Amino acid sequence: AQTVTQSQPEMSVQEAETVTLSCTYDTSESDYYLFWYKQPPSRQMILVIRQEAYKQQNATENRFSVNFQKAAKSFSLKISDSQLGDAAMYFCAYRTVMEYGNKLVFGAGTILRVKS
Amino acid sequence: GAVVSQHPSWVICKSGTSVKIECRSLDFQATTMFWYRQFPKQSLMLMATSNEGSKATYEQGVEKDKFLINHASLTLSTLTVTSAHPEDSSFYICSAGRDRGEQPQHFGDGTRLSIL
Numbered sequence: 138a139q140t141v142t143q144s145q146p147e148m149s150v151q152e153a154e155t156v157t158l159s160c161t162y163d164t165s166e167s168d169y170y171l172f173w174y175k176q177p178p179s180r181q182m183i184l185v186i187r188q189e190a191y192k193q194q195n196a197t198e199n200r201f202s203v204n205f206q207k208a209a210k211s212f213s214l215k216i217s218d219s220q221l222g223d224a225a226m227y228f229c230a231y232r233t234v235m236e237y238g239n240k241l242v243f244g245a246g247t248i249l250r251v252k253s
Numbered sequence: 254g255a256v257v258s259q260h261p262s263w264v265i266c267k268s269g270t271s272v273k274i275e276c277r278s279l280d281f282q283a284t285t286m287f288w289y290r291q292f293p294k295q296s297l298m299l300m301a302t303s304n305e306g307s308k309a310t311y312e313q314g315v316e317k318d319k320f321l322i323n324h325a326s327l328t329l330s331t332l333t334v335t336s337a338h339p340e341d342s343s344f345y346i347c348s349a350g351r352d353r354g355e356q357p358q359h360f361g362d363g364t365r366l367s368i369l
Binding site for chain 1: 285287291294295296297298299302344346348350358360362363
């Protein structure tokens with residue numbers, strides 16, 4: 138079974154600075170998707186960025202980018218120019234392919250605090 | 254964009270009663286819906302996968318008779334917590350996907366369930 142590990146329970150960053158959240162995963166599949174989700178205090182799940190395993194190029198969405206290392210099974214999220222609104226719990230997730238639908242496997246999450 | 258509506262957002266009820274939570278896809282047909290449970294400051298745990306017109310697939314350790322899932326139409330899935338007890342108090346989130354091949358990136362806003 139696939140597993141996702143986020144080794145940083147909490148992280149802090151100064152406003153306007155850059156922070157990197159770590160994520161590693163374990164799988165025997167060659168094709169899959171990886172995601173980062175943000176969950177603010179409202180508890181709404183917001184998709185931040187996604188990465189297809191067959192693509193070598195790292196995904197980027199404005200201030201958010203990933204460092205995808207397939208061989209190392211690592212998928213870190215970099216947040217540049219951090220803003221107060223970035224404060225939230227961040228989940229790394231792996232999509233496994235099922236017979237019906239595609240379920241997500243989530244990591245334990247990292248709480249990100251942004252200091253003004 | 255796609256919207257998933259979850260209702261109610263918060264419910265408080267007495268021990269022993271049954272509670273129904275609805276998950277609706279508002280602007281697309283969702284052949285697959287997922288139900289998650291989340292404890293405070295913890296990750297999302299998949300409870301079950303439901304497919305329109307067929308029985309739900311429950312994750313290991315989830316009581317089928319306690320958590321009844323119905324996905325009778327392409328826009329509605331319901332989770333009924335039967336004979337609820339205080340230990341069932343939690344945050345429940347649904348997500349929906351368009352077809353069997355798509356990753357369900359569309360999450361509901363969640364339901365906070367409190368059993369007294």
